[in-house]
Amino acid sequence: MHRPGAGVNTAGVNNTVVKDASENNDRAAFIAANTEIQSTKLVPEIRLRLASENMAIWRMNDEQREAAGVPLPFWAFAWAGGQALARYILDHPSTVAGRKLLDMGAGSGLEAIAAAMAGAEVVAADTDPFAIAATEMNAALNGVGLSVTSDDLIGQTGNWDVVMVGDLFFEQPLAEHLEAWLRGLHRRGGEILIGDPQRTYLPRAGLEKLTTYAVPTTTALEDSDLRNASVWRMVDG
Numbered sequence: 018m019h020r021p022g023a024g025v026n027t028a029g030v031n032n033t034v035v036k037d038a039s040e041n042n043d044r045a046a047f048i049a050a051n052t053e054i055q056s057t058k059l060v061p062e063i064r065l066r067l068a069s070e071n072m073a074i075w076r077m078n079d080e081q082r083e084a085a086g087v088p089l090p091f092w093a094f095a096w097a098g099g100q101a102l103a104r105y106i107l108d109h110p111s112t113v114a115g116r117k118l119l120d121m122g123a124g125s126g127l128e129a130i131a132a133a134m135a136g137a138e139v140v141a142a143d144t145d146p147f148a149i150a151a152t153e154m155n156a157a158l159n160g161v162g163l164s165v166t167s168d169d170l171i172g173q174t175g176n177w178d179v180v181m182v183g184d185l186f187f188e189q190p191l192a193e194h195l196e197a198w199l200r201g202l203h204r205r206g207g208e209i210l211i212g213d214p215q216r217t218y219l220p221r222a223g224l225e226k227l228t229t230y231a232v233p234t235t236t237a238l239e240d241s242d243l244r245n246a247s248v249w250r251m252v253d254g
């Protein structure tokens with residue numbers, strides 16, 4: 018899987034404290050050992066276990082990650098699109114309150130937690146089992162309840178009133194499958210909300226912009242320390 022922005026800087030460092038974490042019950046320990054509890058500037062209400070730049074997870078190269086059984090740690094960062102969605106949901110809770118909501122590609126769980134805080138009945142989906150573990154840990158950290166699944170739900174129909182997607186339009190095949198599936202859900206009456214900082218494969222039509230935030234980020238992850246990320250609602254088109 019490609020990285021959404023410029024990429025996690027893993028160059029030039031060979032030492033790591035990470036051990037094999039491929040077993041289910043090792044994942045929570047791995048996450049706890051490789052993150053710190055932090056909040057983002059845009060969403061200070063929510064605490065997350067996120068990687069800091071001085072931690073081993075930042076410095077692992079692909080070989081080291083493979084040896085440790087750890088996929089690219091998307092769950093260790095709060096991506097700009099997810100931050101924008103979370104901010105929007107917390108500021109407009111009636112958008113999701115009392116509704117069945119799917120957060121697709123939950124990562125750290127940031128926007129899923131925001132939706133649960135706003136009163137939605139949340140399922141957080143991510144195909145990376147580390148993201149599932151991180152989402153569960155972060156939900157507990159914030160005292161909210163939600164369900165999780167590692168099933169790949171693309172192509173499936175569910176009884177969700179709202180489907181949220183935070184920062185998933187960074188890779189062409191994934192973006193194409195995702196858009197086709199979301200269009201189908203929208204045609205059946207689902208509300209689709211997307212948080213995105215103008216990734217390459219964000220659909221160009223059939224989206225209505227709700228708002229834009231300037232999201233502080235890091236040049237180790239993105240090509241800028243500030244990204245404009247918008248929240249979009251899918252419309253006919």
Ligand SMILES: C[S@@+](CC[C@H](N)C(=O)[O-])C[C@H]1O[C@@H](n2cnc3c(N)ncnc32)[C@H](O)[C@@H]1O
Pocket residue numbers: 021091092094095096097098099100121122123124125126127128142143144145148168169170171182183184185191
């Ligand atoms: C860039 S991260 C975004 C995480 C979070 N939404 C945010 O904005 O911080 C993309 C996430 O999508 C997940 N993902 C990729 N393909 C997926 C799929 N088919 N179904 C569910 N999750 C998927 C990845 O594992 C990763 O956690």
